Structures are given as C-alpha cells and as structure tokens.
Amino acid sequence: MKFTLSHNVFLTGFMGAGKTTVGRSLAELTGCPFHDLDSMIVQREKRSIAEIFAADGEEYFRNCETVVLSSLKKQDRAVYATGGGIVMRDKNRAMMRSIGRIVYLHADWETLRGRLQGSVDRPLVDQATEWHDLEQLWLSRLPDYQDADLVVDTDASTPLQVAQKIVSRLQLEIIE
Secondary structure, three states, X not given: OOOOOOOEEEEEOOOOOOHHHHHHHHHHHHOOOEEEHHHHHHHHHOOOHHHHHHHHHHHHHHHHHHHHHHOOOOOOOOEEEOOOOHHHOHHHHHHHHHHEEEEEEEOOHXXXXXXXXXXXXXXXXXXXXXXXXXHHHHHHHHHHHHOOXXXXXXXXXXXXXXXXHHHHXXXXXXXX
C-alpha cells in the first residue's frame, strides 16, 4: 500500500545530498509525480545551468529559482528536488512552507565531498576551487538548510532507505 502525500514535499540540501535520487524514490513510494526544479529552470530558460551561470551569474539563476517556485502554488501534490541554494532566500523557504513540507537531506561534509569528487556538471564545483571554499559554502548554508520541517540524515543510507525514512516521518506527523 502506498503512502499518499497530503502536501508537496521539497527536498533541500547541499550538492551531493541526494535530492534528485531520493526524490525519484520518494515519488515512487508515494505514487506522486517527481519534478526537479533545476530541470524546470533549464526547460524555461532553454539553456543549461552552467550556461545560465556563465552568461548571467548566480543571482540571475537564484531569481529563476524563485520564479519557478512561485509557479507551483496551484500544482497538485508532488515531490520536488530543489537546487542547493534555494534555501538561502527567506522568501523561497516561506513559499515552500506555504505549499508543502521542507525536508532537508543532511549529509556530513566528508560524505558530500566524496559524492562531489569528479563532478563536472555542477557550476559551483569547479575542480580548480579548493575544497575548503566549498566546505565554507556548505557551512554558511547550514542554518538555512536546518530551517526545515524535517531533517533526514543521508549518510550510510541508500536513496530508497532515505525515502522510506521520509515516509515514516510524514506518517508520524499525520498520527500526531
């Protein structure tokens, strides 16, 4: 028997936390559609995220996130993987909370670093950048990530196990 979501679920977390992979598993467990906000931005802009960053910068991309997020107000229940920086704007967190539940997929820095090594499709992960700089970015975002309805640890768990943890936690909310 599938657990039916009573609201949207927004998966947040740093790059490499597993938002897209866990999102697909969660959507399958709940029978809800899955959407990746980054993919929605790519479709809207008709160019890759790397191209958006290169041509217009991070601030433009963050504005795109806010626009796409605001378009979801009238959508049916779904699971959404968000970009790693969407939580940096209070406005975005408020919008997500008004139409769903924010789930922070937490991973320790060493886990994230291991998942990100060799990454070539993430604009903020430039192999010339020191890992220390990326870790500082992660640390600076932690308070915004932790401002979530649920915090779920992803270290040492498969995407399916993480999705199952989310379902269990959401079921407990309904019971309480």
